[in-house]
Amino acid sequence: MEIEDCQSEGFATRIITTQFSRKDAHGAISLPIYRNAAFEFETSEAIANAFQFKANAHTYTRISNPTVENLERKIKAASGAEFVMSLASGMAAISNTFMAIAYAGSNIVTSPHLFGNTFSLFKFTLAEFGVEVRFVNTDNLTEIEAAIDENTCAFFCELITNPHMEVADLFAISKILKAKNVPLIVDSTIVPWCGFNAKKAGVDIEVVSTTKYVSGGATSIGGAILDYGTFDWSKNKKLSNVTAVAGYLRFNFKLRREIARNMGACMDSETASLQALGMETLQIRFEHMAASAYELAKFLSENKKVLKVGYTKLDSSVYKAVSDKLFISNPGAMLTFNLSSKEECYQFQNKLKVIRRATNLFDNKTLIIHPESTIYGTFSKEMKDVMGIEDNLLRLSVGLENIEDLKHDILQALGE
Ligand SMILES: *Cc1c(COP(=O)(O)O)cnc(C)c1O
Secondary structure: OOOOOOOOOOOOHHHHHHOOOOOOOOOOOOOOOOOOOEOOOHHHHHHHHOOOOOOOOOOOOOOOOOOHHHHHHHHHHHHHOOOOEEEOOOOHHHHHHHHHOOOOEEEEEEEOOOOOHHHHHHHHHHHHHOOOEEOOOOOOHHHHHHHOOOOOEEEEEEEOOOOOOOOOOOOHHHHHHHHHHOOOOEEEOOOOOOOOOOOOOOOOEEEEEOOOOOOOOOOOOEEEEEEEEOHHHEEEOOOHOOOOHHHHHHHHHHHHHHHHHHOOOOHHHHHHHHHHHHOHHHHHHHEEEEEHHHHHEEEEEEOOOOOEEOOOOOOOOOOHHHHHHEEOOOOOOEEEEEEEEOHHHHHHHHHOOOOOEEEEEEEOOOEOOOOHHHHOOOOOOOHHHHHHHOEEEEEEEOOOHHHHHHHHHHHOOOOO
């Protein structure tokens, strides 16, 4: 499964063979964890050069760290991105991205169907800084185009919306955005790099919660920002002032040299070490989980007690054609299904023995959640309606258990 036709090595090989930026003094085969806060220098000149970016060296772990850099190198090898920055969480990746490009008077065009905290970041947190969010139906290209003006700092969407299971046609959207000089920013947490080629789809910036697939079994919280070097940031009113570097370098420059260090949400080196290990098994875990998810989606569709199943590879999904175009194999390990009522959902969840009641996605364990009463539990009824949250829907994140055991657990919980 090649991510770029021009890359000669396979996805897993590229990750596993990624070299350290410097040879380890003891020849350690995995990079040791650098838990130190600061780095010392031989001379006054050397430390001055490091601080003035005249030498490529680590100075202080909030700014950069060798263990974190090693994870970034693996993500770069996996994705083909030009620049990668790891941060403390998926939300840190999203908020740092918008701190770098949004300004008072700017607007973000997006779908109202967003991860709860992303919705809240746009609608409440950034709004108080004078940034406007413009919600559009991402299936409607005319509506997207009409919402854009000279102060649009980005079009943002999630690869597969959760829990709605919608897929925006990124190929078509990116064409419109290119003509309007607006960057395409995508949260690709739901399908990792071995299943989705962001650059081919026209994505300029990708944000990811590495807590999910990358962490290697829910080991730690993390996030990453990937910059494909495809957008000319001199077209962004704020970044047009960053004149020290060429247009396509400005986002990374602003992020690395100002925003990320000022926000301070750096990734911890212990997390980076766990997640670098997670990267090595990403493809094999993803392929197993996603194949099981497709099989369970078909299995649930055949059951009379299940009213509806959300999985974009099913013939019943209106997004099947777009999904088949965007995703290399199966569209991830998350699916949703509707039972007759909220009570039915509660009873079903309570009877499960193998599947665990927990939030999170893409753990090695299969997880189930009732989004309306949990993730969206504190939003008003009005907001839930805006976000399109149904109370008879369950979300399943399929793990690595044997598929027959998952099917058996589902059947017994349905009372069959
Ligand atoms: C989990 C998640 C996030 C937030 O990531 P954290 O690592 O929890 O901060 C953002 N977007 C999507 C789609 C997610 O699933």
